[in-house]
Amino acid sequence: MSLSVLYSGTVANAAGDGAGGSVSVAVSVPYTPGSVQYPGVLGQIPNPPSGPLAGVGSNYAVIVNPSQAAMINVTGQSSSGFTVTLTPSDGVTLAAGTFNVVVLG
Numbered sequence: 001m002s003l004s005v006l007y008s009g010t011v012a013n014a015a016g017d018g019a020g021g022s023v024s025v026a027v028s029v030p031y032t033p034g035s036v037q038y039p040g041v042l043g044q045i046p047n048p049p050s051g052p053l054a055g056v057g058s059n060y061a062v063i064v065n066p067s068q069a070a071m072i073n074v075t076g077q078s079s080s081g082f083t084v085t086l087t088p089s090d091g092v093t094l095a096a097g098t099f100n101v102v103v104l105g
Helices: none
Strands: 005-013 023-028 036-038 043-045 061-066 070-078 081-088 097-104
Touching: 005 023, 005 081, 061 070, 061 081, 081 097
Parallel strands: none
Antiparallel strands: 005 097, 023 081, 036 043, 061 097, 070 081
């Protein structure tokens, strides 16, 4: 089985609301109808029937790399995106920042 990168990008996160507070961010995976390609996985999809991850559903892996020390939880995977929750690993307040996301399928 081989995996391909379906999406990669940088997503902004808000600051936490106090020491140890988590921050959740809904991530919607963008696409361009008529030119979407998933090499080695689905071939050329000129007009996806629905959602940016059409044909993949919720069967994909998400890798998250935050810009600060945080525990990561990915939930709600669907054909339109997912939610990333960052929780500070050392009990401090999360700063506003970004995290990198890679979706594999």
